[in-house]
Amino acid sequence: MRQIILFWLFTSVLLVGANPVLHADTRPNIIFILTDDQSWDSVGFLDGQVHTPRLDSMARDGMYLSNFNVTTTVCSPSRYSFLTGRYAGRCEGDRFLREHPPGDQTQVENIGELESHRWNVAKILQANGYTTGFVGKSHVVRHDLIHKLGWSLDADPTDPVINEQMRANHRRWCEEVRKHGFDYADGVYAANLKELHCDALNVHNLDWTIDKAIQFLESPKDQPFFLCVSTTLHHGPAPWVNRFSLEADPRMTGEGFVPEGFDVLPRRDDVLGRNREAGFKDAAAYALWLDDGVGAILDKVSELGIEKDTMIVFVSDHGSYRHGKTTLHEYGMRVPMLCVWPGRIKPGSVYDGIVANIDFAPTVLDICGIKPPNDYLCDGISFKPVLLGSQEPLREVLFGEMGHSRCVKTKNWKYIAIRYPAEVQDKIDQGHKFDAFGDHPKLDLPYLTRNTHLGHYASQVNPHYFEADQLYDLDKDIEENSNVIENYPEITFWLKEELSKQLLQFEGRPFGEFTTGFQSFSGSENQTQ
Incomplete structure (x- = not known):
C-alpha cells in the first residue's frame, strides 16, 4: 500500500509544480481539525473504501505524516496532550488527582482535563495576541458537570421549556471552554453525544459544528487566529448507521432544537447521492460527509483570501480499527495527519518519522514565533523543520x-x-x-x-x-x-x-519494576532500531 501512496503523491507533485519559494516569516493563522475515533481506513488516499476527495486533495497539496501517533488512545487524554504538549499522565486536573493522588500509579484514560493553573497552547497564543476559537467536542473540561442535567432521556427538544434548558446548558459549556484560553467557544459538545442525556439529540450534526466554525472565520479580527474544530465523527453512535447521521434531523444539535437549521454544507441527501455515484454503499457516506465539512473550511479560507497565511491541520484523536482503541497497539496509536500551508509546506510531501500529539503544541508555538513561558511544562518536540522539508528523525523512541x-x-x-x-x-x-x-x-x-x-x-x-x-x-x-x-x-x-x-520522568508515579531500581541492560551492543 505504501508504494502506491508514494507514487500517487509523487505524481501529484509533478502536476502541482516545483517546491514553493518560502516567504518571509510571519505569524500565521492555525486551523486545527481534530476528528474522533478515525482510523486510516476511513480516508480514501490511504486505501480506505470511502470517498474523501477533499482529504485526498489535502495530501496532494500538503504533507502526509505517515507515522503520526497519539500517546493515549481514548478521547480525553489524547486531546489533553494535543492542547498541552504534555503526556496525559502529568495531568493535575481535579478529577485526575482525586483518582490518582501523588504517589499512586496512574490509570490514564477518560479522566484527564485541562487545568486552570497551567498553560495550554490556546492560553499561550491568546497571551501573545492571537484570537482563539473552539468549536465542537471538548471532553477536556469539567468532567464533574457532565451528568448534571435537568431533563430525561425521552425529553422533547422541541418543547420550548426543555429547549431553553438545553440552550442554557450549552451556554454554560461554552463559558467553561472560554476559561481555558479561548476567546470564542460555540457549538460545544461537553463530551460524547450520549452525554447530552437525550435520545433525540444522540445524533451527529456536522452542519452545526461547521456553521459555528464558519462564523468564527468570518468574524472581524485585527490579529492572527487559532481555531480548533473538533468533530463528533467518527465516534458512536455509529455514524455508518445513517439514522444517527445523514438521515437524522439536522435541527437537533448540542444546544437543543434549532428550528432554522443550517446552510453551510451540501444537503444530506446530496451527500448520499454523491457517495453512491462514486460507487460506495450508504454505510460509507459518513466519511464523505466529514470530507464535505473539511472542504467547507478549506473553501472559506480560500474565499477570505488567507490561504498563504493559514496552516490547516487534519488529524484524529486516536484510531478505532481492529484492536486499537484503549490499547497501545498501532491501530489505536497511529492516525492519519495532514498539514497544508501554501508556499511553506511542499505539495505532495511525506514524512515517515515518528511524530506524536505531544508535539503539536510546541510546533504551533514555534511556527508562530512565540517563546513559551518559563513555567510551561512540555514533553513534545517542535516538528516545524519537518513541515519545512527536513527528513531528519524527530525522535528515536x-x-x-x-x-x-x-x-x-x-x-x-x-x-x-x-x-x-x-x-x-x-x-x-x-x-x-x-x-x-x-x-x-x-x-x-x-x-x-x-x-x-x-x-x-x-x-x-x-x-x-x-x-x-x-x-x-x-x-x-x-x-x-x-x-x-x-x-x-x-x-x-x-x-x-x-x-x-x-x-522515571513521572516523579512519584510507580510502575512495577521499571521505577524501583530497574536493572540496566545497556551492555547489549548489537541492538537494532
Missing part, C-alpha cells in the same frame, strides 16, 4: 500510556508492558476474579481501563490484550498479531531500559 499499560515505540519495534498497582496485583495473586462487561464471565485479570465496554471489545479481538510483556516487529507485523518477545532478548532488554527512562 516514543512513550505511550493507556490504563494499566505503557509502551515504547521505535520505527521498527514496539514493547508493551502491563503492570497493575500493588493493591490490584495483590488481588490477582490471591485469585480474585474481576468484573467483565455485562453478563460475561468474571476475569482472572482486570481490563486495562475502567470502561468495561471498551475493555471487553478490545480484549475480544486482541489475543495479546492481557499479556504482561509484548514485543512486536513493526517492519514485518504492522497489525501486531505475533508477540515475538521470546525471540529477541537483547531488543527486549534495550526497550525495557528505554521504558524505565521514560517512566
Whole structure:
C-alpha cells in the first residue's frame, strides 16, 4: 500500500509544480481539525473504501505524516496532550488527582482535563495576541458537570421549556471552554453525544459544528487566529448507521432544537447521492460527509483570501480499527495527519518519522514565533523543520500510556508492558476474579481501563490484550498479531531500559519494576532500531 501512496503523491507533485519559494516569516493563522475515533481506513488516499476527495486533495497539496501517533488512545487524554504538549499522565486536573493522588500509579484514560493553573497552547497564543476559537467536542473540561442535567432521556427538544434548558446548558459549556484560553467557544459538545442525556439529540450534526466554525472565520479580527474544530465523527453512535447521521434531523444539535437549521454544507441527501455515484454503499457516506465539512473550511479560507497565511491541520484523536482503541497497539496509536500551508509546506510531501500529539503544541508555538513561558511544562518536540522539508528523525523512541499499560515505540519495534498497582496485583495473586462487561464471565485479570465496554471489545479481538510483556516487529507485523518477545532478548532488554527512562520522568508515579531500581541492560551492543 505504501508504494502506491508514494507514487500517487509523487505524481501529484509533478502536476502541482516545483517546491514553493518560502516567504518571509510571519505569524500565521492555525486551523486545527481534530476528528474522533478515525482510523486510516476511513480516508480514501490511504486505501480506505470511502470517498474523501477533499482529504485526498489535502495530501496532494500538503504533507502526509505517515507515522503520526497519539500517546493515549481514548478521547480525553489524547486531546489533553494535543492542547498541552504534555503526556496525559502529568495531568493535575481535579478529577485526575482525586483518582490518582501523588504517589499512586496512574490509570490514564477518560479522566484527564485541562487545568486552570497551567498553560495550554490556546492560553499561550491568546497571551501573545492571537484570537482563539473552539468549536465542537471538548471532553477536556469539567468532567464533574457532565451528568448534571435537568431533563430525561425521552425529553422533547422541541418543547420550548426543555429547549431553553438545553440552550442554557450549552451556554454554560461554552463559558467553561472560554476559561481555558479561548476567546470564542460555540457549538460545544461537553463530551460524547450520549452525554447530552437525550435520545433525540444522540445524533451527529456536522452542519452545526461547521456553521459555528464558519462564523468564527468570518468574524472581524485585527490579529492572527487559532481555531480548533473538533468533530463528533467518527465516534458512536455509529455514524455508518445513517439514522444517527445523514438521515437524522439536522435541527437537533448540542444546544437543543434549532428550528432554522443550517446552510453551510451540501444537503444530506446530496451527500448520499454523491457517495453512491462514486460507487460506495450508504454505510460509507459518513466519511464523505466529514470530507464535505473539511472542504467547507478549506473553501472559506480560500474565499477570505488567507490561504498563504493559514496552516490547516487534519488529524484524529486516536484510531478505532481492529484492536486499537484503549490499547497501545498501532491501530489505536497511529492516525492519519495532514498539514497544508501554501508556499511553506511542499505539495505532495511525506514524512515517515515518528511524530506524536505531544508535539503539536510546541510546533504551533514555534511556527508562530512565540517563546513559551518559563513555567510551561512540555514533553513534545517542535516538528516545524519537518513541515519545512527536513527528513531528519524527530525522535528515536516514543512513550505511550493507556490504563494499566505503557509502551515504547521505535520505527521498527514496539514493547508493551502491563503492570497493575500493588493493591490490584495483590488481588490477582490471591485469585480474585474481576468484573467483565455485562453478563460475561468474571476475569482472572482486570481490563486495562475502567470502561468495561471498551475493555471487553478490545480484549475480544486482541489475543495479546492481557499479556504482561509484548514485543512486536513493526517492519514485518504492522497489525501486531505475533508477540515475538521470546525471540529477541537483547531488543527486549534495550526497550525495557528505554521504558524505565521514560517512566522515571513521572516523579512519584510507580510502575512495577521499571521505577524501583530497574536493572540496566545497556551492555547489549548489537541492538537494532
